[in-house]
Amino acid sequence: MSRIPQTLTIAGSDSGGGAGIQADLKTFQELGVYGTSVVTAVTAQNTTGVTAIYPMSAQAVQTQLEAVGSDFKITALKTGMLFNPEIIKETAAAIQRFNWRNVVVDPVMIAKGGANLLQQEAVEALNRHLLPVALLVTPNIPEAEVLTGIPITDVSSRRLAAEEILAMGAKSVVIKGGHGTDPQYAEDYLLQANGESLLYRSARIATGQTHGTGCTFAAAVTAQLARGQELQDAIHTAKQFIHAALSEPLNIGSGHGPTNHAAYKTVLAESKEAANIEIFR
Numbered sequence: 001m002s003r004i005p006q007t008l009t010i011a012g013s014d015s016g017g018g019a020g021i022q023a024d025l026k027t028f029q030e031l032g033v034y035g036t037s038v039v040t041a042v043t044a045q046n047t048t049g050v051t052a053i054y055p056m057s058a059q060a061v062q063t064q065l066e067a068v069g070s071d072f073k074i075t076a077l078k079t080g081m082l083f084n085p086e087i088i089k090e091t092a093a094a095i096q097r098f099n100w101r102n103v104v105v106d107p108v109m110i111a112k113g114g115a116n117l118l119q120q121e122a123v124e125a126l127n128r129h130l131l132p133v134a135l136l137v138t139p140n141i142p143e144a145e146v147l148t149g150i151p152i153t154d155v156s157s158r159r160l161a162a163e164e165i166l167a168m169g170a171k172s173v174v175i176k177g178g179h180g181t182d183p184q185y186a187e188d189y190l191l192q193a194n195g196e197s198l199l200y201r202s203a204r205i206a207t208g209q210t211h212g213t214g215c216t217f218a219a220a221v222t223a224q225l226a227r228g229q230e231l232q233d234a235i236h237t238a239k240q241f242i243h244a245a246l247s248e249p250l251n252i253g254s255g256h257g258p259t260n261h262a263a264y265k266t267v268l269a270e271s272k273e274a275a276n277i278e279i280f281r
């Protein structure tokens with residue numbers, strides 16, 4: 001009997017349900033993998049913004065990691081909001097202790113409304129402890145700029161920033177283009193340690209309902225890795241998943257609404273083209 005792939009998200013709780021742990025678990029479920037979770041912080045949050053952050057103690061994170069790691073066979077995991085250096089260190093230590101592979105690091109820093117989800121002094125800890133154990137790092141453009149100190153203004157500075165992130169020890173990086181300035185396309189740029197690069201391009205959807213796009217994208221990559229897909233294909237599926245989730249908005253909340261995590265399955269069931277994603281080498 002083949003067992004369901006088991007995954008883990010180490011992230012913050014979003015009471016609004018569109019980002020963080022909630023987005024991750026919904027995405028895992030939609031893609032047919034079993035999701036476990038380690039909560040790093042509880043946020044009071046909705047589509048209009050974050051009103052409070054309650055970080056867990058390092059010990060609370062460590063004991064959750066122990067509970068998951070001692071029982072489940074985790075074949076892929078993602079990290080999201082980690083908030084402070086102590087939580088980052090506990091996370092990196094558990095990854096090593098349990099010999100977890102297929103580690104996707106989403107270096108969550110700032111919520112769409114501007115709230116700081118990662119303390120300033122945690123950036124160095126992220127670079128030092130987590131990037132070296134990452135199979136894939138998934139910064140958006142501003143996060144890639146903070147990680148590297150390189151302003152991303154064109155394709156060559158984007159490449160330079162990606163190279164710098166690999167130099168910190170990550171095996172691959174995808175710089176997501178949601179924050180890009182191109183009105184026509186949303187492009188995600190992948191660079192791997194072997195020098196191979198790919199560009200995933202979709203049409204840019206004109207919508208304000210983008211709360212949790214980054215979490216959802218990284219969770220979809222994680223689910224596909226757990227299911228045995230190769231990295232380049234896992235990113236392709238994730239891009240299709242987020243494109244579908246943005247295409248069929250739920251229209252809930254009065255601010256930046258959440259994406260529709262169920263849309264990808266519906267699109268597949270109707271055997272429509274999931275999304276026209278162009279890939280350039």
Ligand SMILES: Nc1ncnc2c1ncn2[C@@H]1O[C@H](COP(=O)(O)OP(=O)(O)OP(=O)(O)O)[C@@H](O)[C@H]1O
Pocket residue numbers: 019110111112139140141176177178179186187188202203204205206207210211212213214215216217239242243246
């Ligand atoms: N308007 C859009 N149309 C199509 N795709 C989009 C759009 N906005 C974002 N995406 C896609 O969503 C994914 C996440 O990218 P983005 O840069 O928005 O992440 P993020 O800023 O980390 O998100 P968040 O912080 O809200 O969780 C990428 O695959 C990106 O190409």
Ligand SMILES: Cc1ncc(CO)c(N)n1
Pocket residue numbers: 011012013014019020021043045080081108110111112117211212213214215
């Ligand atoms: C808990 C949490 N994690 C990540 C994000 C980034 O979208 C958010 N807004 N909230």
